Amino acid sequence: MESILINGRYTIQEAEQLLAKIFKVKTDFQIAKIDTSVLSEEDIKHCEKRVNELEHDQRAISRLLTQSGYKHVALHAKLTLEFCPDYHNS
Numbered sequence: 001m002e003s004i005l006i007n008g009r010y011t012i013q014e015a016e017q018l019l020a021k022i023f024k025v026k027t028d029f030q031i032a033k034i035d036t037s038v039l040s041e042e043d044i045k046h047c048e049k050r051v052n053e054l055e056h057d058q059r060a061i062s063r064l065l066t067q068s069g070y071k072h073v074a075l076h077a078k079l080t081l082e083f084c085p086d087y088h089n090s
Contacts, residue, residue: 006077012065015073022077023058027051 010018030047033039039047065073 001081003079003081004077005079006075009072009074011072012068012070015075016062016065018075019061020058023054027054030054 006018030051034044034047037043
């Protein structure tokens with residue numbers, strides 16, 4: 001199943017606000033996973049790495065938007081739902 005989450009034209013400021021909120025939700029999710037789940041050390045390291053990647057990507061995108069010289073940007077984001085075989089953390 002697929003769902004179009006974002007598909008439109010935004011001012012640079014609107015795009016930055018929208019993307020900042022999306023990155024914050026995902027970052028907060030990863031941090032909550034670390035804080036509230038019983039995770040292996042490997043899983044915790046993976047979550048921490050993912051938080052760092054998200055923060056890096058957000059800064060890079062924000063910098064790109066700010067330095068682009070454009071007033072508007074088109075954003076497109078599609079969610080793809082794909083079922084995976086069950087697995088167990090060890």
